[in-house]
Amino acid sequence: MKNNFRIISFYKFARMDNPESFLEDHLQYCHYHGLKGKVYVSHEGINGNITGRVSAVENYKAYLKGFPRFSDIWFKESECQDFAFKKMHVRLKKELIHMGVENINPAEGGKRLRPAELVEMYEKGEDFVIVDTRNTYEARIGHFKNAIIPEMENFRSWPRVVEELEQYKDKAIVTYCTGGIRCEKATAYMVQKGFKNVYQIEGGILNFIQQYPDTYWQGGMFVFDDRKVVEPNTKDELKFTAVCHYCGTPTAYYINCHNLACDKIFVVCKTCRDEHNHCCSPECEASPHKRPRRYD
Numbered sequence: 001m002k003n004n005f006r007i008i009s010f011y012k013f014a015r016m017d018n019p020e021s022f023l024e025d026h027l028q029y030c031h032y033h034g035l036k037g038k039v040y041v042s043h044e045g046i047n048g049n050i051t052g053r054v055s056a057v058e059n060y061k062a063y064l065k066g067f068p069r070f071s072d073i074w075f076k077e078s079e080c081q082d083f084a085f086k087k088m089h090v091r092l093k094k095e096l097i098h099m100g101v102e103n104i105n106p107a108e109g110g111k112r113l114r115p116a117e118l119v120e121m122y123e124k125g126e127d128f129v130i131v132d133t134r135n136t137y138e139a140r141i142g143h144f145k146n147a148i149i150p151e152m153e154n155f156r157s158w159p160r161v162v163e164e165l166e167q168y169k170d171k172a173i174v175t176y177c178t179g180g181i182r183c184e185k186a187t188a189y190m191v192q193k194g195f196k197n198v199y200q201i202e203g204g205i206l207n208f209i210q211q212y213p214d215t216y217w218q219g220g221m222f223v224f225d226d227r228k229v230v231e232p233n234t235k236d237e238l239k240f241t242a243v244c245h246y247c248g249t250p251t252a253y254y255i256n257c258h259n260l261a262c263d264k265i266f267v268v269c270k271t272c273r274d275e276h277n278h279c280c281s282p283e284c285e286a287s288p289h290k291r292p293r294r295y296d
Contacts, residue, residue, distance in 0.1 A: 004053055005051060005054065005079070006077055006080065007049065007057075007077070007078055007080050008057055008075045008076065009178070010046070010049075010050075010074065010075045010076065011047040011048070011073075012045045012046055012069070012073045013045045013106045013107070013184065014044075014070060015043065015044075015045070016041065016043055016044075016045060020092060022041055023090050023091070023092055026039060026041070027090040029060075030088045030090065033059060034053070036050075036085040036086065036087060037049045037051050037089070038091075039090045039091070040090075040093045040096060041092060042094060045069075045096060046064075049085070049224070051080065051083050051225070074203065076203060076206040078210070080227065084225040084227050085225050085226060097181055097185050099156060099158055099185055099189065100156045100159070104192070106185055108188050108191055108192070109185070109187035110173075110175060110183070110191065110198035110199045111198070112202040113200065114202050118201060118208065119212055122215075128174055129171050129172070129173045130146060130173075130174045131148045131161075132150065132175075133186040134178065134222070135152050135153060135154060136149060136150070136151055137254070140242050140267060141220045141221075141229060141240075141241060141242045141252045141267060142217065142218060142219030142220045142222065142252065143218060143241060144216055144218070145217075145218055150164065155182060155185075155186075158185075158186055162195075165195075169194065169196075170196075170197075171197065173197065173198050174199045174200075175198065175201070176205060176208075177204050178205050178221065179203065179204040179205075180201070183200035183201070184200065187199075205217065205221050214232075214233050214234055214238055217238070218238050218241050219233075219239065219240055219242065219252055220232075220241075222254075228254065228255075229252045229253065229254070239252070242254075243267070245280060246268060246276060247272050249269045252267075253269060254267045257278070257281075258277065258278040258291050259285075259289065260289045260291055262279075262281075
């Protein structure tokens with residue numbers, strides 16, 4: 001039976017002179033139409049994830065495209081069983097993606113690489129480097145074949161990572177992230193630093209796994225909603241890249257430690273999650289300051 005719910009991910013770098021006004025109107029629209037998710041707006045544009053019943057999501061797409069600056073916005077879509085968020089938030093940000101570097105123009109970033117072109121590069125054995133621009137905890141549960149996975153707690157670490165990539169400056173470098181927005185700034189910074197042959201996967205992982213599951217994406221894809229992870233592959237050898245923190249069972253499931261003083265994201269199977277009270281260590285289990293249990 002066809003699902004009645006849909007989730008869309010989108011972003012657009014487009015100058016907004018009065019994002020504060022847009023924010024209030026946008027939040028009211030989403031509440032009125034029963035939508036849930038997270039939308040960030042800034043002078044740079046918009047970045048969001050929206051979930052709702054299919055009809056409401058389709059109306060939202062038309063509503064957003066009705067703004068001239070967003071008329072060509074690209075929605076990455078997937079079906080879901082229910083709302084993937086519990087609430088609706090529309091928030092103002094100084095930057096859509098914070099890297100801590102000023103004067104980065106996403107329009108000057110790396111060349112777009114279609115998923116089919118990346119598949120061809122793999123299949124022909126071309127000499128290229130593929131780099132994950134996401135946080136390390138995201139990459140742990142899934143990544144592209146042979147990807148370089150830098151140690152990054154957040155995107156502000158990217159300038160340091162680019163220094164570490166100097167040895168590949170003369171190679172073709174392919175970058176990727178969930179939907180593409182981080183690569184816009186990541187590759188623009190690389191170009192600014194003198195990297196000549198830099199690419200970004202068009203539409204990010206979301207676009208690739210819809211077109212080419214069971215190929216060169218390994219494991220699950222981390223998502224920032226209640227689904228927690230998307231698992232696109234059916235081949236056993238491609239399903240998992242991580243193992244349970246406790247028992248070593250292959251899994252793509254993760255949680256935040258329920259000790260509020262820790263809050264560490266860790267990979268764990270659901271059996272060990274329950275046995276260890278949603279905590280990452282005996283010390284955290286003993287803490288009196290834990291969030292209420294929530295089973296997913």
